[in-house]
Amino acid sequence: MAAKRSGAQNKQFQQTSVRLQPVQEASREPLLSRERIVATAVELLDAQGIGGLTMRRLADRLGSGVMSLYWHVDNKEDVFDLALDAVLEYRGPPQTIEPQDWRGEVVHMLEDWRASMLRHPWSASLLPRRALGPNILSRLELLSKTLSRAGVADAELNAAIWSLWNYVMGATITRASFDLSDDERATAQLRLTRLSERYPTIERSRLLLDNDWDGAFRKGLDFLLDGLAPRQ
């Protein structure tokens, strides 16, 4: 059983080229790296969806043998975790939001979170099934601090956070799935039309067809925030 790389090491070795190891003839970059693997995994997931990520395909794209991946990465689950976290980074609110505008800050972070997941539609349905990575924890920390500052009592904080989490995740997972399968959706509505006597109301309102997803998202979010921490 070979000793494995510990996962805590990083890319700060370029300035100090001499190390404990014997001098290497050209100190060339290794072919593979954690970063390159994760970036390629995200590409593959974007292109082929969740079922399209395969250790073999991943190695192909990187021009390496399959088993070489396992030096840098524990297993396939690990690749999923890393790709997911890579996609969830938050850069903070724009300058235009004033520091005391807690509601603007919360809404911005949540909409940015949702947008990030929609840019990588596989990520939304993956997130609830994996351990929470550093980037999503940072978002939760920010949310927690902001709501606290807005006057939400400590005893209600967790319920408030999870309500928002639930709403964002539900909205995004649903939206991402519907996006992925435009024709499937059309056939669903078609099938529905044939059965319109069984589902007359949703037939009439064309529930499965034309929806203002973004508007609906924002509206429901406002209702929740009104309930959680009423406008002053």
Add this chain to the structure above:
Amino acid sequence: MAAKRSGAQNKQFQQTSVRLQPVQEASREPLLSRERIVATAVELLDAQGIGGLTMRRLADRLGSGVMSLYWHVDNKEDVFDLALDAVLEYRGPPQTIEPQDWRGEVVHMLEDWRASMLRHPWSASLLPRRALGPNILSRLELLSKTLSRAGVADAELNAAIWSLWNYVMGATITRASFDLSDDERATAQLRLTRLSERYPTIERSRLLLDNDWDGAFRKGLDFLLDGLAPRQ
């Protein structure tokens, strides 16, 4: 390519034993049936989770060859669709709810929906990714009718329905995932404790540990309903 069974046939053949086919020596029940396959698939999913359902394992449990399944079922996706729908049936509100109490009716249906999915934790994360089956469409139809009766305008009906859908799905998917991995959750909180300087607020509030999921669900739901159709 053999002709395939059409999927519309059902189990009303016991009273009239004579049919178009030549008389069979004992008219014995076929070994397999759509119903038996679906019921066994649900068992398997309950026991082993989403990754545990395998055509080979399913056939094993049924005491048949793998390929025999394909007579009754199109493919594995079909099995997923059928198992999912089987689990989502709604029997209607209890007698104790009065007919004009639209809010009670909505809350009962949504909580029953959530409870059904939690009884089969694989179902929640599956539902948004598959085409909507008859049982979930019936629930949406009921929801639509009830909200309409409660005075929600036609123009707002779809947004209202999707807000509720999003909330229920997000809450249930999250809850089901957290349930599945109690020790994973513990290690997550442990890892968090080590990093408590980075996430002090969620550390302090023990966000990842002790939560009143059911209470939080009900609270958020009330906020949404208040917003969607204010109490009279």
Add this chain to the structure above:
DNA sequence: ACCTGAACACCGTTCAAGT
């Protein structure tokens, strides 16, 4: 009408090496 086994083109991962 219903069931079957062999075969194909895939998977993730272990192991024992190579440099």
Add this chain to the structure above:
DNA sequence: ACCTGAACACCGTTCAAGT
């Protein structure tokens, strides 16, 4: 320190049959 191929124990599904 980093990369490799062979091998194992799995997958879903096609095909050409059997009764």
